[in-house]
Amino acid sequence: MSEMWINMGPQHPMTHGLWNLRIKVDGELIVDADPEIGYLHRGIEKICEYRRYNEVITLMDRTCYVAGIAWEQLYIMAAEGALGITPPARAEYIRVLSQELQRLSSHIIWYAAYVQDIGLMTPFLYGMRDRDLVLDLFQSYTGARMTYEYMRVGGVRNDVPVGFTDRCRKVMDWLDGKLVEYEKVCDNSTIFLDRTIGVGILKAKEAIQDGITGPVLRAANVARDIRRDRPYSAYPEIDFDVAIHDGADCYGRYRVRMEEMKQSVRIVRQVLDWLDRNPGPVLAEKVPRFVGTPSPPPGKEIYVERRGYPKGRGFSSMEEPHGEAMAYIINEGAEHPYRAKLRSPVFVNIAAAKDYLIGYRISDIPAIMGSVDVCLGEADR
């Protein structure tokens, strides 16, 4: 019996969260893989059905611990669709700003963790140091570092504080230099290139068939970016490039993410300029009572019908740092969503683990699964 199953997880340094990658190995060679998730399942979709529209926001932050605000906006866009509310333009721009800052922080932490997976710990600390600047930015306008609770149905909670744009520009200038440094550490290191080039290949056709999205798909030479293809928020007004790579391997994913960070810096600069020029309100003037704050008790159920709020279905889709995220909300005129469904890109990207892994070695597992950028909080929900 030369083959054996190994459980990598649920507590394993490679997993970056709680999941279990069962692999069958023949010596060092992987012959089969079976990912198992669910260790972090909190039943967010079910709890949503018991919470009022604004209260769901606190759950969304905790869906993904590295990209909280992305999920907030995802949910808020779907809820606004279900309730028929349009946020003001300034709110949309602040949302785009939040998205891109979140993308920066998420990709930086991805970079840090990824290079550490491959065995180099130094950039991990560099990444953490620079991510902290981005988190400080978040903190300066949302009031929290990771669990923002910033988006509201109909806009955002508050405007950016005075002096924020200058401060943000400074951080962007600093990141410009640091991103080049990150690339130097990896691109000029023969060992890094040997570890990533030609490893974990997932070609375009297979990737589309598997439902893979995000940087992993773009690294396979498919230019699909929801921000450009089905623009939401203020993205139609913003100039940015969609980065693709034809390697379809770990190196390609790394390159795509590095380029996306540069594009994010570019987008943030545009948004800051816009924010400087266009003051205005950040919350819609009127929202239904049960989604605005404060949210007092609803009264008796018999009167819910009497109010006659419109029923509807809200759907939103966006380019989260990990890929294409979707939210689907059914509003039956009640205080809380009738059904809230979230589509996590990581959920699908993990499901295809077999396709990335078979034929490579145990040493490649951190390199491959790390390049997928796994965040179990949103995969399990």
Next chain:
Amino acid sequence: MVDTIYSVVYALVVYALNLLGPIVPIAPSLGPGLAVWLSYLVVGAIIFAFSLVNVLVFIWWERKLLGRFMDRRGAMHVGYAGLLQNLADGLKLFRKQPFAPKDADELGYYFGPTAYLVMSVMILGLIPLSFGVSGGVVPLSLLVALALFSFAPLFIFIASWSSNNKYSLIGGMRTAAQLVAYEIPLLLAVVGVVALTGSFDLNVIVGDQARYGWFGLPLFLGLLLFFVAMLAEVERIPFDLPEAEAELVEGWSTEFGGMLFAFTMMGDYVRALIGSYLIVLLFLGGWSMPWGLSNFPLSGLVFFQVKTYVVFAIFIWVRASLPRVRTDQLLQIGWKRMLPLAMLNIVWALALVVWGWPTIHWPVL
């Protein structure tokens, strides 16, 4: 200098024996012989303990330097600038309950890491810290040291297999493959030095370098090979595959906790210390310095330590800037790159011998 220490210790031992004389009856004929024997033991123990303390400082050195490479501070709370942090860690591990996993082979489980540490520590007794200052005086010290050094994979494999853990097993297999693969370029790189000196005695090797210049210059290729092979032998990044924590949790030492883990950890650092010592002794002139800098009392001892720490700093620097290679790439580098280069190095050393490098004294062997 060792004579000074020895005479001081001898005087103390004789004094102590005299004090004990009325209480413990010792045959007067045994007295002087016992005193000599005891003072050798004490001097050996002092030198040995020096090296062991050095290991603790080594870990501190790595923590601090690695911290600065990574833009952070490293250990800083226990003792001055965190110097005693390792002692605290050791104490913590010491207090933990020793245990073996349910299906582990207990004999091998306890024996493996212990023997790994003991075997590594034994080498410290052979390393001269300055001329003639070593725990034990062995004419073939280099040979014995390298022989003991290459025992490690055996114990690692015993430890990993008896842990009854798949990660440990894979880590142990990797260790065996890696250490065996890099043993050969390591030894072949040493051959160059031995060919130039004609001796396996580390004292002689350093003495020759003091007279005719460091071997690191004529045998630069050898130095490089020895350095890289040593990186692999002491399992440090970029060759730390046996304990590649990203995929193998903690490699062959996954199942060890408490003091056994301390043994594996300490064994690693003892080996790193020995590796740095050997690099300095074989290629960087040991305790000798040009321009007679090492002629002052105790300066040889100091210079040797300084050089060792600088060499280890380079180990740390490499660790801070390079990722880990893959198993197949590691073996490829070992067998396909380093081995031919090591051969080339021997040819070059022999060519030096033939061209009349001044340090040859073959009769000594």
Next chain:
Amino acid sequence: METKYGKTVKVAAPPPAGVRGIVVQPMALVARQFFKSLWRPSTILYPMKERLENPEFREEVKVESGAPIGVGEIWDNYRGVHALNIKTCISCNLCAFSCPDTCIEMVNVDAGGGKSKKCPQIDYGKCSFCGFCSDACPEGCLTMTPAYTITTNNRKNMVYSPERMFEVFKVKLPQNPTRIALPANEDVILLDQDLCIGCNACARDCPTKCITMIEIPRAEAKPGEKLPKRIWKEPSVNDSECVRCGTCISVCPRECLYWGARK
């Protein structure tokens, strides 16, 4: 929707094997960082140097880290421990209603003069620091401050009573300056006149006293119908003073008050 911009760029492939810097460049880069951080690494010595209480902290972090701005600086609008002004609290319950984590409980506090009133008590073991409560507070008496050290080794200490939050208020920490302007609530309290029995419970419990019981004209008795003998009163809500806390709805014994669009 069409994007104005947004094009595809192909990221460059890595340089061919011959031209790669092998290992020298990363090592040089790391060494440069070593000398940069030799004396002043970016670490913030947090427990040794308190972030909030130390006024020079901001300047210090600026100097110590190489970063362009203060790393780890706590801005005034950080959502930390709550400060409660007991004196202006109107016991409207809105904070407790808006809390998604049910961590706010209304407890009795001494209001002076032998009276007591209900004020919020917060269990930080449950709190998620979302700020909904301070957003909801109509009087601005419950705010969030940048104080963030609530660490304790006893779970009971995590429960902050109104008095304890009043202490936080008295310390005069910077108050959260970004209290939001709430979106105009399109709903008002409406009355189902068929059900009202004129019991006065809503007017009695209204925290802002915006409900007054007004006498309504006695309707003409239809043939065969008997009207009650006592004076007929029903609540009238002053919408501009109403904080929309819904207390009246919850106390109404006949379920005759409800939310609805303004008529």
Next chain:
Amino acid sequence: MTGTALSLSELPSALAGKFPGKVTPVPGRKDMLAALKVLPEAIVPVSQFLRDQGTFEHCALVSGVDWIDRIEVLYHLWSDEYKGYLELSVDLPADEPHVASVTPVWSGANWHERETWDMLGVRFDGHPDLRRVLMPEGYRFHPLRKSFELREPEELEVKARHV
């Protein structure tokens, strides 16, 4: 494949022609290219057709809604050609719901169908590996059914206050 692709305007008529009476459009969805209600028995051929002729190569989401009297399974498809989403929905009976699996058409639907089985108890016939994915193996309930009440005391508290 792109050569035979239909344009977006041709798609409804082509669908109606190929699957008469089995596909009905649902009006009033602005955020989608179209929303279609499909009869359960036609879902696989419709999927096949949409993937091959309609360029809907990416199955973004398979999910479900419990309407108490029936269970609705939703499919969201993305087309790189039309840059938009298409929604298919299938109504199934509330007891013992089962529908043919679309995993042979899009392998990306694999885990989504597993999750829908896990959460709503919809059986997907022909699925290669229909196990629970989030809940533990051997769990007795399908938590997103409306008949499943939250049982945590705190959640009951929330519920009591809100409903």
